[in-house]
Amino acid sequence: MGAVMLSVAGLEVTFRRSGDTVRAVRGVSFDVGRGESFGIVGESGSGKSTVLRAICGLAPTSAGTIGLKGATLSAPRQADFYRAVQMVFQDPYASLHPRHTIDSVLSEPLAIHGFDSPEQRIEQALTEVGLGPEFRFRYPHQLSGGQRQRVAVARALILEPEVLLLDEPTSALDASIQAEVLNLLDRLRSERGLTYIMVSHDLAVVAHMCDRLMVMQNGLAVEELTRSALSAHQATTDYTRKLLSASEGYTKADAP
Amino acid sequence: MTEVSRRDWLLSDRPASRRQAKLGQAYRTWLSFRTNWLAMVGLAIVVALIVVAVFADVIAPYDPVIGGDLRTERFLPPLTDGHLLGTDDLSRDIFSRIVHGSRLTLMVVVLVAVIATPIGLLVGTSAGYFGGWVDTVLMRLTDIFLAFPRLILALAFVAALGPGIENAIIAIAITSWPPYARLARAETLTIRDSDFINAARLQGASSARILWGHVTPLCLSSVIIRVTLDMAGIILTAAGLGFLGLGAQPPQPEWGAMIASGRRFIIDQWWVATMPGIAIFIVSLGFNLLGDGLRDVLDPKARK
Amino acid sequence: MTPLLTVKDLRITFPTRQGETEVVRGVSFTLGRERLGIVGESGSGKSQTGRAILGLTPPPGRATAEVLNFDGTDLRHASPATWRKLRGARMSMVMQDPKFSLNPVMTIGKQLMEALKFGASESRAQARVRALAMLEAVQIRDPERVFRAYPHELSGGMGQRAMIAMMLVTEPDLLIADEPTSALDVTVQIEVLRILDRLVTDRGMGLIFISHDLRLVSSFCDRVLVMYAGQVVEELAARDLAKAQHPYTRGLMNCLPKIAGGQRPLPTLERDAAWAR
Numbered sequence: 066m067g068a069v070m071l072s073v074a075g076l077e078v079t080f081r082r083s084g085d086t087v088r089a090v091r092g093v094s095f096d097v098g099r100g101e102s103f104g105i106v107g108e109s110g111s112g113k114s115t116v117l118r119a120i121c122g123l124a125p126t127s128a129g130t131i132g133l134k135g136a137t138l139s140a141p142r143q144a145d146f147y148r149a150v151q152m153v154f155q156d157p158y159a160s161l162h163p164r165h166t167i168d169s170v171l172s173e174p175l176a177i178h179g180f181d182s183p184e185q186r187i188e189q190a191l192t193e194v195g196l197g198p199e200f201r202f203r204y205p206h207q208l209s210g211g212q213r214q215r216v217a218v219a220r221a222l223i224l225e226p227e228v229l230l231l232d233e234p235t236s237a238l239d240a241s242i243q244a245e246v247l248n249l250l251d252r253l254r255s256e257r258g259l260t261y262i263m264v265s266h267d268l269a270v271v272a273h274m275c276d277r278l279m280v281m282q283n284g285l286a287v288e289e290l291t292r293s294a295l296s297a298h299q300a301t302t303d304y305t306r307k308l309l310s311a312s313e314g315y316t317k318a319d320a321p
Numbered sequence: 322m323t324e325v326s327r328r329d330w331l332l333s334d335r336p337a338s339r340r341q342a343k344l345g346q347a348y349r350t351w352l353s354f355r356t357n358w359l360a361m362v363g364l365a366i367v368v369a370l371i372v373v374a375v376f377a378d379v380i381a382p383y384d385p386v387i388g389g390d391l392r393t394e395r396f397l398p399p400l401t402d403g404h405l406l407g408t409d410d411l412s413r414d415i416f417s418r419i420v421h422g423s424r425l426t427l428m429v430v431v432l433v434a435v436i437a438t439p440i441g442l443l444v445g446t447s448a449g450y451f452g453g454w455v456d457t458v459l460m461r462l463t464d465i466f467l468a469f470p471r472l473i474l475a476l477a478f479v480a481a482l483g484p485g486i487e488n489a490i491i492a493i494a495i496t497s498w499p500p501y502a503r504l505a506r507a508e509t510l511t512i513r514d515s516d517f518i519n520a521a522r523l524q525g526a527s528s529a530r531i532l533w534g535h536v537t538p539l540c541l542s543s544v545i546i547r548v549t550l551d552m553a554g555i556i557l558t559a560a561g562l563g564f565l566g567l568g569a570q571p572p573q574p575e576w577g578a579m580i581a582s583g584r585r586f587i588i589d590q591w592w593v594a595t596m597p598g599i600a601i602f603i604v605s606l607g608f609n610l611l612g613d614g615l616r617d618v619l620d621p622k623a624r625k
Numbered sequence: 626m627t628p629l630l631t632v633k634d635l636r637i638t639f640p641t642r643q644g645e646t647e648v649v650r651g652v653s654f655t656l657g658r659e660r661l662g663i664v665g666e667s668g669s670g671k672s673q674t675g676r677a678i679l680g681l682t683p684p685p686g687r688a689t690a691e692v693l694n695f696d697g698t699d700l701r702h703a704s705p706a707t708w709r710k711l712r713g714a715r716m717s718m719v720m721q722d723p724k725f726s727l728n729p730v731m732t733i734g735k736q737l738m739e740a741l742k743f744g745a746s747e748s749r750a751q752a753r754v755r756a757l758a759m760l761e762a763v764q765i766r767d768p769e770r771v772f773r774a775y776p777h778e779l780s781g782g783m784g785q786r787a788m789i790a791m792m793l794v795t796e797p798d799l800l801i802a803d804e805p806t807s808a809l810d811v812t813v814q815i816e817v818l819r820i821l822d823r824l825v826t827d828r829g830m831g832l833i834f835i836s837h838d839l840r841l842v843s844s845f846c847d848r849v850l851v852m853y854a855g856q857v858v859e860e861l862a863a864r865d866l867a868k869a870q871h872p873y874t875r876g877l878m879n880c881l882p883k884i885a886g887g888q889r890p891l892p893t894l895e896r897d898a899a900w901a902r
Contacts, residue, residue, distance in 0.1 A: 121523055123519055147523055148525075151523060151524075152519075152520070154516040154520060155516075156516060159515055159517065160516035160519075160520050161517055162517040162535055162538075163539070165535075166339070166342050168339060168342075173521070174524040174525075177525050177526055177530070199337075200335070202335075202337065203334070204342065204346065220520065220524075224524065
């Protein structure tokens with residue numbers, strides 16, 4: 066592992082809803098090296114997405130620190146944080162503004178951060194994610210789910226970040242489209258030397274995409290293991306083993 | 322460019338410029354609006370109101386304020402001697418007065434919409450987006466305005482500022498924004514935590530940019546629908562103020578004031594009060610039909 | 626053995642601005658008391674096929690078929706009264722998201738009893754016993770509590786199980802499950818499948834399992850129909866899936882990432898316009 070890109074130490078996230086306190090994340094720590102691809106696996110309610118949201122400042126941290134390239138991040142995040150860290154959301158049907166054309170989706174971040182030659186950058190971003198320039202002036206409703214997710218990836222990459230946070234980027238897509246988007250993400254990472262943190266409920270997707278992964282349950286980190294350990298089924302906790310066997314498909318044999 | 326190719330250009334799935342994308346979107350909305358004939362009737366009425374108001378000088382055969390011979394031309398019934406809708410107690414041609422009155426009606430409608438809609442949108446989206454104490458303060462303020470009966474507040478306002486159509490418009494405008502603020506807030510709450518707003522935040526967009534560029538466009542259609550549907554009520558309130566003598570002042574040909582002055586003769590000369598009443602009815606109906614039609618095309622939730 | 630359900634040349638059309646669009650184009654299959662999987666991408670017509678069998682094609686869509694026969698009843702021209710007798714009692718459907726299928730202002734127990742009322746005639750107490758037994762059968766550990774609970778008080782997995790209980794309490798002969806588990810966590814998913822499995826084996830129910838997840842379908846069903854662009858491109862026994870002939874089926878299989886490490890980049894699905902003919 067090279068230099069540490071992003072480090073999370075003792076992260077806690079607590080939500081208060083009408084008197085109830087929900088401890089969504091309860092003391093999670095991990096480091097992600099530069100150029101590494103790190104996965105977080107868990108079921109719904111495990112707090113895996115909340116970790117991502119806390120990193121980019123969308124969820125409040127009640128304890129712990131998050132550091133980027135050795136510097137502890139402040140809340141609210143500064144403008145240069147958004148240049149360095151971007152996110153792709155789970156549902157491409159919800160993450161694109163229904164009244165904005167692809168053109169305005171892509172030109173807005175450029176305008177916010179004062180990038181030069183926006184025309185070229187937009188064309189290039191579209192080409193990179195495998196959409197031609199003919200998509201530029203379409204509205205999201207004129208695109209399929211996979212195309213929308215490509216736009217979301219283009220939007221995240223147009224600010225040339227170093228870290229990409231991926232929140233279940235393919236779980237709303239068909240398996241065949243999932244393969245295309247995963248390949249795209251894989252290619253972009255090797256071309257640009259990006260650092261990924263990917264959250265998913267699908268062990269197979271994380272095993273395919275990530276060098277190292279962390280399993281979460283009920284807001285706690287249960288286990289951290291490498292890809293090779295996972296594919297050799299060398300899980301140390303019962304929960305991870307249960308997840309592993311469940312993701313292999315249904316087995317009639319172990320019916321009671 | 323021929324008709325067919327222009328249509329194809331508008332409906333193209335792969336627009337080549339910002340303009341084409343925008344126009345194409347508008348054209349699609351228009352196509353679905355066009356299928357609703359009641360809405361088209363409403364649109365026709367509203368367009369007719371605008372045309373009549375613009376060309377009032379050309380359309381009206383007589384002066385709206387200076388009447389004819391007080392001995393021979395008072396209370397002429399409809400369809401006599403070129404007086405299509407008859408004349409009133411001061412020998413003025415009612416048709417001409419209604420035509421010129423359309424200007425006042427249109428002015429009320431436009432000014433109220435221009436004043437009340439932005440206030441409502443700004444208050445509502447800010448309250449919904451920021452939440453917390455901003456929300457509490459803005460919404461309690463809205464509640465206070467909402468608690469006043471509209472006509473009574475307008476009356477008090479006009480009483481303080483003095484009667485006149487301008488003061489009536491201001492009074493109506495400040496009493497009509499609270500429902501738009503509530504509507505905009507409710508819409509904002511449903512989209513505030515959506516991922517496309519989060520995505521904009523993650524790009525470092527400022528709150529003002531998110532409110533204006535992302536939240537407002539989505540609240541706008543429901544507010545426009547509501548404003549259009551409220552127009553009938555606004556016209557009626559303006560007419561009501563005119564009727565009570567607190568809106569437009571004589572001899573201005575305001576429709577409500579015309580009914581007020583005609584009510585003394587309602588038994589024998591029914592047309593004096595009835596004709597402006599019909600005009601109010603038609604225009605109100607037009608705005609209601611238009612509003613309904615707009616809701617069908619703009620508000621996806623109301624779609625069947 | 627006579628099949629439970631026979632579908633021949635099922636076609637579903639939707640009117641659009643450009644004219645009629647056929648979303649299901651001549652689907653034929655028979656179903657016995659077995660687990661049949663229908664697999665395809667979104668837009669392949671798999672869900673519409675399931676809905677059409679229950680006569681639930683959303684208007685303005687129209688479904689036509691040469692034969693649409695359920696246990697001796699011709700469904701093509703079934704009257705509303707016939708449908709009422711069939712739906713719920715003899716054939717039912719489990720949808721993807723329990724949130725939209727359960728009545729939010731009625732307790733689970735009340736909804737279960739409601740479903741029973743249209744089934745066999747029996748006393749209230751008997752119905753209650755059966756409802757509770759059904760909740761237990763779908764692996765709900767505390768059936769009394771769930772019986773009294775409102776849908777929003779249940780977690781996703783619980784809600785989905787309650788939903789399945791409701792669909793099964795009348796002991797239907799045919800169950801159509803449209804992505805019944807894709808909103809659930811993997812571990813819960815397996816439990817729900819176990820329940821469905823037991824119902825097919827123990828009660829001899831016929832099950833149509835609609836999903837986009839070929840791996841899951843192949844491990845769970847007896848037979849698989851693969852749909853593409855409104856047509857069945859391949860039909861095969863689930864255990865023979867590895868020997869699939871059609872490039873589309875093979876593509877669907879290969880594009881899934883594997884835990885044991887697979888190809889990189891993943892093989893993607895090449896679509897051939899000729900398949901749609």
